[in-house]
Amino acid sequence: MNAIQRLVEGALLRHRDFRFLLSGAAASQLGSQVTLVALPLVAVVRLDAAPFQVGLLTAAETAAFLLVGLPAGAWVDRMRRLPVLVRADVVRGLAVGSVPVAAVAGVLTMAQLYLVALVTGLATVFFEVAHQSFVPQLLPREQLVAGNGALEVVRSSAQVAGPGLGGVLVQLLGAPAAMVADAVGYLLSALLVLGIRTHEPRPEALPGRSLRAEIGEGVAFVARQPLLRVIAAATASSNFFAALLMSVQTVFWVRVLGLSPAAIGLLLSASAVGGLSGALCAGALARRFGQARIIWLSVAATAPFALLWPLSHGSAGAVLFAAGSAVVFFGAVVYNVAQVSFRQLLCPPVLLGRMNATMRFLVWGTMPLGALAGGAVAAAAGPRAALWLCAAGMLAVPLPLLLSPLRAMREMPTAESPVPAGDAPEAGEAVAAR
Template sequence: MTPGGSGPLRNGDFRLLLAGATAGQLGAQVTVVALPLVAVVELHASALQTGVLTAAETAAFLLVGLPAGAWVDRMRRLPVLIRADTVRAVAMAGLPLAAWSGTLTMAQLYLVALVTGVATVFFDVAHQSYLPALLPREQLVSGNGALETVRSSAQVAGPGLGGGLVQAVGAPFALVADALGYLLSALFLRRIRTPEAAPVAPAAGASLRAQVAEGLAFVFGNPVLRMIACATAVANFFNAMLLAVQTVFLVRVLGLPPGVLGLMMSASAVGGLAGALSAGALARALGRARVIWLSTVVTGPFALLWPLAGHGAAALWYALASAVVFFGAVVYNVAQVSFRQMLCPDALLGRMNATLRFMVWGTMPFGALAGGAIASAAGARSAVWVCAAGFLLVPVPLLLSPLRRLRDLPEPAAVLRPEAG
């Protein structure tokens, strides 16, 4: 591990973690474009079916989200990351093979979405829990900022690359890029050599249910974590609604071809990249607590530009809204994830992250299904209006929390004190 003042990028194993994140995220962002296009263009899926597909991708957070944290806390995290990447690579590779053989169906898309979703639950919980093993805690904001920069950069390049691949080779075969990305990520992670502490063995007779309950108690006993979870859950519900209908909206309502669709979807990543690069400076200037709620208050109203998008140049309203909203979302994520990692004891990291993931990602299947249902009943533009209005609700829990009265986040010892009464 590098000294505290040398910066995370001087840590060779952290650079390998970044390289793995780059490969995995780039492939995954190709899939953001290609997978819905497989359903919409190749299999002629309805708006409701695309909503079900999006719900299947995130349903695993409801199904295994809570026990995953307890399982991860019982294991070394690096092997979990490698196995999850391997499972995702194999699952995604099956789709182009099925397309080549002429046997691809919506049922297979749903199944692959579920399998990769389960693997993603374990990967994400282990990934956020593993970072403190590579970096000292004073470097976590910089480390998370670097990971968000990689993710946002992949989101800039991935959709455009995905749209181009779809036009060049067809949507199913563009998914090969995702399988290769996960495979490369696993290979980079296998080269990490920093010793990882053995997991703390659960107390004699401690059940999985008791360990899950301990994670729940840690999150619900903390007023800041509770409100962060509520705000993020609202944001993810309406973001899933948007993801479920945006391909239908952009292709069938605005008439965009796949290549332009990919570029349009990259706009959110441009904003996210700017947010990742500026998150640290904004936290220092505005305060680590204040930036959490202020980022959502200032950028959320721009979501109202999404449903105002039209044909031709008017489609750019969609891109502008995406760029600004996701700028705020990434600034918010860097600040709140870093706070969670600094706050939580290592032995509870997996369960804390899994509890938060269960709460904030567990709303996504319902958002996706709601988006598909609204689009089927009232049209895709109406569903996008509901998404836009929903983003205005995101800051409400944060403004009702202790964060509103703070400039900087309290020390962990203060936050961990039980509430009176």
């Protein structure tokens, strides 16, 4: 690590409000990782859900990005971002908290799980758009990559610790009771975000501007940027197959590999070590290979390990599955840190919410479709067949990146040195470094 990077990261740790934001992220992420284990187990074990029902549950969690993904960005750009973060956390905490209450009362149904998944998904849309748009207001440009890396470290650390904790809680208390941890995490996150003191001016209202016109500006910005289009295509396909994986993996673990809840939590935690390693290494890898090059290299080098998922059999199946996930997650986190930082640097602040919402609509909107596809394939041909489809899809994810100008670039352009609208650099053409 060079001297400049040490200075940047030292200043980041001394930034009081960023520490509060980071702590809030840690609380909510830890709780949500517990629910990652508990919610599908509630459906599979307690309510005896069929594979397609589990796929439908996964689809409900992400359907909001198709339903309100685009207008959410325009709404967020009209509001202060901090109150949006707090309200979204409170809504998610109350929705998730309703599951153990209904279970104790003996009235829990799949319909309620679908509703909880949909409501938390809607709140997550607003939270994610506001969160990605608030970070550039909180941190100076030179700290953005380090700040996004720190947030990914928190996310990945929660992915290591949370599922293991969730598996133990499910084993001891049952899946519905374990979801109390998620509700508490969201409410604690809301309290921590409330402690941020950074002044956030209210966005100026523009008379005569319709919501439709403002949405159109965000869509047009993404459409005019060739690199954003390529990143959107690759990320959308990756998320489609990631959702397919999520919709079938719990059924595969329980009914094919015969794993217990504690073993499932341990498998998820072991898999998430790869994501944590990616978050810790992302900055160094971007400096070593270049921010543009690491975007395609990270996924191209790790995608083949997805083949370990359908190849998992017998007593060693969990180990193979975890190993494949760890390597794929490593590449995904490195990719995310690089491309999210690029998006934040390229976009003018006034358009951040709409740009992020447009990108989220494009790249997360495929997830409910992937989840439904996974549930349908698992119901018709079994969960292992769905995993083969997922692995084949992951192998195709890097293709848009490898066939784009990114392959010949080392660094990404910024708002000061953008790629001209509708014009991409030729192979081998130099692009100014940040």
